[in-house]
Amino acid sequence: xxxxxxxxxxxxxxxxxxxxxxxxxxxxxxxxxxxxxxxxxxxxxxxxxxxxxxxxxxxxxxxxxxxxxxxxxxxxxxxxxxxxxxxxxxxxxxxxxxxxxxxxxxxxxxxxxxxxxxxxxxxxxxxxxxxxxxxxxxxxxxxxxxxxxxxxxxxxxxxxxxxxxxxxxxxxxxxxxxxxxxxxxxxxxxxxxxxxxxxxxxxxxxxxxxxxxxxxxxxxxxxxxxxxxxxxxxxxxxxxxxxxxxxxxxxxxxxxxxxxxxxxxxxxxxxxxxxxxxxxxxxxxxxxxxxxxxxxxxxxxxxxxxxxxxxxxxxxxxxxxxxxxxxxxxxxxxxxxxxxxxxxxxxxxxxxxxxxxxxxxxxxxxxxxxxxxxxxxxxxxxxxxxxxxxxxxxxxxxxxxxxxxxxxxxxxxxxxxxxxxxxxxxxxxxxxxxxxxxxxxxxxxxxxxxxxxxxxxxxxxxxxxxxxxxxxxxxxxxxxxxxxxxxxxxxxxxxxxxxxxxxxxxxxxxxxxxxxxxxxxxxxxxxxxxxxxxxxxxxxxxxxxxxxxx
Amino acid sequence: xxxxxxxxxxxxxxxxxxxxxxxxxxxxxxxxxxxxxxxxxxxxxxxxxxxxxxxxxxxxxxxxxxxxxxxxxxxxxxxxxxxxxxxxxxxxxxxxxxxxxxxxxxxxxxxxxxxxxxxxxxxxxxxxxxxxxxxxxxxxxxxxxxxxxxxxxxxxxxxxxxxxxxxxxxxxxxxxxxxxxxxxxxxxxxxxxxxxxxxxxxxxxxxxxxxxxxxx
Numbered sequence: 001x002x003x004x005x006x007x008x009x010x011x012x013x014x015x016x017x018x019x020x021x022x023x024x025x026x027x028x029x030x031x032x033x034x035x036x037x038x039x040x041x042x043x044x045x046x047x048x049x050x051x052x053x054x055x056x057x058x059x060x061x062x063x064x065x066x067x068x069x070x071x072x073x074x075x076x077x078x079x080x081x082x083x084x085x086x087x088x089x090x091x092x093x094x095x096x097x098x099x100x101x102x103x104x105x106x107x108x109x110x111x112x113x114x115x116x117x118x119x120x121x122x123x124x125x126x127x128x129x130x131x132x133x134x135x136x137x138x139x140x141x142x143x144x145x146x147x148x149x150x151x152x153x154x155x156x157x158x159x160x161x162x163x164x165x166x167x168x169x170x171x172x173x174x175x176x177x178x179x180x181x182x183x184x185x186x187x188x189x190x191x192x193x194x195x196x197x198x199x200x201x202x203x204x205x206x207x208x209x210x211x212x213x214x215x216x217x218x219x220x221x222x223x224x225x226x227x228x229x230x231x232x233x234x235x236x237x238x239x240x241x242x243x244x245x246x247x248x249x250x251x252x253x254x255x256x257x258x259x260x261x262x263x264x265x266x267x268x269x270x271x272x273x274x275x276x277x278x279x280x281x282x283x284x285x286x287x288x289x290x291x292x293x294x295x296x297x298x299x300x301x302x303x304x305x306x307x308x309x310x311x312x313x314x315x316x317x318x319x320x321x322x323x324x325x326x327x328x329x330x331x332x333x334x335x336x337x338x339x340x341x342x343x344x345x346x347x348x349x350x351x352x353x354x355x356x357x358x359x360x361x362x363x364x365x366x367x368x369x370x371x372x373x374x375x376x377x378x379x380x381x382x383x384x385x386x387x388x389x390x391x392x393x394x395x396x397x398x399x400x401x402x403x404x405x406x407x408x409x410x411x412x413x414x415x416x417x418x419x420x421x422x423x424x425x426x427x428x429x430x431x432x433x434x435x436x437x438x439x440x441x442x443x444x445x446x447x448x449x450x451x452x453x454x455x456x457x458x459x460x461x462x463x464x465x466x467x468x469x470x471x472x473x474x475x476x477x478x479x480x481x482x483x484x485x486x487x488x489x490x491x492x493x494x495x496x497x498x499x500x501x502x503x504x505x506x507x508x509x510x511x512x513x514x515x516x517x518x519x520x521x522x523x524x525x526x527x528x529x530x531x532x533x534x535x536x537x538x539x540x541x542x543x544x545x546x547x548x549x550x
Numbered sequence: 551x552x553x554x555x556x557x558x559x560x561x562x563x564x565x566x567x568x569x570x571x572x573x574x575x576x577x578x579x580x581x582x583x584x585x586x587x588x589x590x591x592x593x594x595x596x597x598x599x600x601x602x603x604x605x606x607x608x609x610x611x612x613x614x615x616x617x618x619x620x621x622x623x624x625x626x627x628x629x630x631x632x633x634x635x636x637x638x639x640x641x642x643x644x645x646x647x648x649x650x651x652x653x654x655x656x657x658x659x660x661x662x663x664x665x666x667x668x669x670x671x672x673x674x675x676x677x678x679x680x681x682x683x684x685x686x687x688x689x690x691x692x693x694x695x696x697x698x699x700x701x702x703x704x705x706x707x708x709x710x711x712x713x714x715x716x717x718x719x720x721x722x723x724x725x726x727x728x729x730x731x732x733x734x735x736x737x738x739x740x741x742x743x744x745x746x747x748x749x750x751x752x753x754x755x756x757x758x759x760x761x762x763x764x765x766x
Contacts, residue, residue, distance in 0.1 A: 108574050175581040183574035213585045217592035224704060229683035231700040232596060238607075238693025239700070243599055247592060 006414040006493060010512045025110035026515060030117050031096035032412070038084055038092060039481070041124065042398075045079040046477060048072050053436070053470040056463040059455060066453040070139035071154070073451055075131065077142025078159055082166050083124050085397050086255060089262035090173060090208075091120070093404045094201045096412060098177060100505040101195045103186025103524060105516045108179040112172055119169035127162035130155045141451060143252070146233045146244045150225055157226060164219045167212045170258075174208025177201055186504075188524035192283055195503045195528040199286040200265020203293040207254045207261075211297070215251035218244065245304050253300035254293075259393060261289055263400035264331055267353050270407055271335050272529040273501040274350035275342030279529050280334045288327035295324045305376045314373055321371035328364055332357065347499065348422040352403030355430045356396060363391030366441065381451075384444025390437045399429070402480065409484065410494030411505060414512040417487035425483065428476030435469025503528050572739040579743040583750050586712075590754050593705050597761060600697045607694020611702070612766050614679070619670045620763035623663050624755065630659030631752045634720075634745045644735045646727060653724050653741075656748065660717040667710055674699075702762055709758060712751045719744050 006013075011028045014020075021029060052072050055062045064072065095113065099106055107113050130137050136154040144163075149156050181202050185194070194202075222244070224230040231237030233244045272279045279285060301309060301317040335357060344350070366388040369375050379385065410416050439462040444450075448459050455463060497506040505513070508522045601608050637652035674680060678687025681700055688699055723744050726733040733741050 105569070108571065109578060112578075171582075171585050175578055175585075178581055179574050179578045182577060183571055209581050209585055210588060213589035214592045217589050220708075221596075221704065224681075228681050230681045230704055231696050232704065237689075237700065238600075238604065238697040240599070240603075243596060247595070250592075 006512070008510075009514065010414070010510060011515045012413070012512055014515050023114075025106070025114050027095045027099055027107050027110065027113060028412075028513060028517075030113055031092050031094075033117055034087065034091040034095065034120070037121065037124065038088060041079050041083040043477075043481075044128075045076055045084060046474060048076040048079070050470050050474055052076065053463075053467040055453075056455060057460075057467045059457060059460060067139065068137075069453045070451075071137035074138050074141050078127055078138070078163075081142055081255075082163055083120075083127065085259045085393060085401075086170060087120060087166075087173070088259070088397065088401055089266065089404065090177065090201055090204055090258075091116075092401075093197075093266065093408060094173075094177060094204075094262060097408065097505050098180060098198055098201055099184065100509050100513060100517050101198050101503055101528075102181065102184060102189050103504050103508070103518070103522045104180065104184035105518070105521070106184075107176050108183055109176050112176055116169045116172040116176070119165050119172070123162045123164075123166035123169060125162075126158045126165065129158050134158070143248060144219075144222065145248075146222065146225075146241045147235065149222060150234060157223065160219050160223055164216055164223075167216050167219075170208050171212045174205040174212070177205035178209065181205075186521050186524055192286065193524055193527050194286075195265075196268035196279065196282070196285050196289070197262070197265040199289045200262040200268075203289040204258050204261045207258050207293050207296065211251045211254040211258075214247060215255075218247040218251070242304070242307055242309075245307055246301070249300040249303045250297075253303065254296045256393070257293055257296040259397045261292060263356075263397045265289065266400050266404050266407075267335060267356060268338075269501075269503065269528075270349045270353050270403060271338050272531070273407075273499050273503075274345045274347055274353075275339045276345070276500075276531045277338050277342040277529070278527070278531060280337040280340075281330075282527065282529070284330060285334055288330050291327045292324060295320060295327070299324055299371075302371050302376070305373060306380045318371055318373050322368060325364065325368055325371075332361060332364075345499075347406075348419060348426060349403045349407035349499075351423060351426040352399050352406065355426060355433075356399045356403065359391055359395030359399065359430075359433065363388055363395055367392065379444060381449055382444035383440040383448045383450055386450050387437050387440035387444060390440075394437070395433055399433075402429070405484070407499070408505075409487070410498040411509075411511055411513070413488060414494055415487050415490060416492045416494040416498065417483050418492075421479065421483045425476050425480040428472055428479065432469050432471070432473030432476055436466050436473055437469070439463075439466045439469075502530055570737075572737075575739050576743060576746075579746050583746060586750055586754075590705070590708070590757075593701065593708070594757070594761075597701055597705070600694070600701065604694025604697060607692050608698050609766050610692075611695045611698035612762060612764075615702070615763050616670050616673065617763050619666050620759055623666050624759050626659050626662045626666070627752045627755050630656045630663075631749050633659065634748045638738065638741055638745050641727065641733070641735060641738050641741060646730075646735075650724060650727055653720060653727070657717050657720050657724070660713050660720075663713055664710060667706070705758055706762070709751070709754055712754070716744075716748050716751050719747065 011026055021033065024030065051063060052069065055064050055069060095107070134155045138152075138156055138159045139154045140149045140152060140156060144156070144160065149160075181194075181198060185191075221230065221232050225233060229237075231239050233239040233241055235241060268279050268285055271277075298320040299317060301313060302321045305314055305318075335353075346354075366384070370379055370385060370388055406417070406422055440448075443459050443462045446459070448455060448462075494511055496511045498511075499506065501507070504522060504524070509517055510519075633652040633655040637649045637656060640646075640649035640652060678685075679691075679699055680686055680688060681703055682688065688696055691699075723733050723741050726740070
């Protein structure tokens with residue numbers, strides 16, 4: 001158990017035929033298939049973003065025409081949101097590590113899990129079909145707002161059906177995870193002994209189950225409108241387009257918490273591991289995850305402050321938007337407090353997390369600027385929103401996705417990557433990211449509208465700085481992918497517990513894990529971050545050690 | 551949460567493991583039903599928003615609907631929920647024959663509902679009251695009625711689709727009862743989950759019926 005199991009039977013080499021992958025119900029193999037698909041889509045989406053930045057370097061046409069630009073920002077959004085960050089962390093790391101972290105052999109419904117994956121693949125094919133075979137490419141923006149999405153001549157049908165199918169996939173994953181957490185925990189694994197990553201997934205899974213059907217029915221109505229003219233959102237037939245926006249954001253705002261909550265959980269795991277400390281305020285961290293999920297439902301209309309809404313409603317939604325900042329702030333402070341007096345080891349995952357805390361704080365605080373009624377009137381639909389969104393989603397979720405990749409890569413594949421290169425990757429990404437997106441805050445503040453093909457000359461310098469940032473960022477991403485590919489084919493074996501972490505996937509499962517995860521289902525007696533106490537001699541009264549000490 | 555349900559856990563090295571968790575599968579089913587409620591919930595939300603906006607037109611629209619057929623369908627679905635519950639009860643008592651009979655009656659009720667709906671829809675189409683991009687009487691009606699009938703078709707249509715899915719599901723379980731493979735006296739979780747689904751479809755109709763047919 002304590003050695004690397006690459007030479008012996010593990011989940012990767014137990015059966016190497018292609019059919020054993022296609023028909024697999026092993027959560028770890030499904031996770032890897034998701035990972036492969038998602039990295040591909042991520043690179044496509046990043047490529048589209050790269051070309052858009054290139055286009056905006058000079059006023060007028062640089063590389064693509066205006067209609068192509070419209071399609072590009074739509075596809076960039078659709079791919080990145082529906083194919084990458086919504087399923088992202090839950091489908092890859094959740095699938096792989098949720099069962100192992102709670103000491104289970106698999107998820108509750110393994111076959112349903114495989115179905116989720118195939119629905120994801122079908123959805124992805126539908127979304128991307130029009131790029132390769134369609135006559136026209138969707139140009140509505142990823143929000144599909146009516147009435148434009150009802151009247152545009154571009155191909156809206158397939159991407160909409162794709163979003164519906166992907167929603168189904170997301171619901172089934174959420175349903176599976178909730179049931180798994182309730183039913184499959186190992187003996188002794190109480191709810192409050194679960195790693196915080198599992199708590200993040202649990203909160204997320206509930207949002208997936210409760211919010212996603214709303215976008216499903218909204219999409220069905222738009223499809224019915226385009227095919228048979230059902231008229232529910234068509235102003236000519238008495239319908240109200242603003243109601244579409246309500247329905248859309250009832251799902252799509254909670255969806256950003258689907259994206260961020262698992263990432264926040266993972267941040268807690270990584271910080272505890274590399275600061276070698278019990279997480280500060282463990283139960284508060286778990287509860288804040290749930291409360292973000294809950295409050296997240298009552299903030300959606302802050303996307304619509306300029307759409308025409310009752311003033312009282314605006315004030316209430318603005319209030320709740322500020323309220324959701326509280327649990328988020330608590331998390332940030334707890335992470336920093338965990339590191340205080342810890343024995344911090346600056347390995348790559350930890351560096352990503354530190355970059356995350358810096359970037360996400362900027363993203364979160366600018367979110368409050370947008371959540372305030374007056375400032376939002378000025379900043380609505382400007383680059384400020386684009387910058388805010390990328391600071392929380394790219395700098396938040398995607399950075400942590402990468403952190404997770406570096407954290408769990410040794411466990412998943414049994415190989416170790418080159419740490420020196422990966423630290424360069426973090427540096428490139430951090431510098432590239434801020435160079436790319438920070439100028440957008442400034443442009444947005446000055447009034448540059450989002451989604452515009454053309455821009456005034458005074459913005460050109462900012463766009464050019466931004467473009468340079470995108471090159472650095474892309475370089476970092478490619479270097480990371482290369483580093484992983486080299487490691488996969490290399491001979492450097494990972495240790496069974498590469499980071500001396502305390503959660504079950506490191507302490508009790510082989511590297512890489514065997515098919516049923518454990519030789520023997522573990523019995524859990526202590527909390528997940530039961531590190532040897534490094535606190536000073538007078539002790540730290542706020543340290544709350546769960547379970548028994550080592 | 552109760553942990554009394556069967557939960558056999560084979561922690562040996564065996565690569566094939568038997569994991570049966572009836573409570574877990576029912577939990578999964580409830581979560582799925584939750585998503586169904588919210589799927590229709592979105593439509594109910596639209597219904598209420600438009601009802602406030604076009605209360606008079608909704609009144610006029612409701613007068614056009616066939617109250618007799620609507621009431622018949624309500625009775626049919628309520629009966630089918632009873633027979634569904636009895637079917638599960640008989641199976642757990644080991645009475646395969648009566649379980650199957652009640653299951654068949656449930657499915658037949660579903661057919662009855664759809665036939666009724668077919669005539670109702672047919673009559674509406676005859677009158678030209680159907681959504682269309684180009685023609686039809688509906689386009690000449692007041693805006694509020696256009697929305698009313700748009701929602702009527704969308705909501706009852708989606709509901710009928712669920713009835714069809716339910717019938718297919720129950721037929722499949724019927725075959726499994728006959729074969730005594732996956733659904734037996736000891737292992738009836740599937741039929742129970744199918745029953746839960748059927749009751750939900752019934753429940754949605756219980757809300758659709760007054761909102762469209764009764765609320766003038």
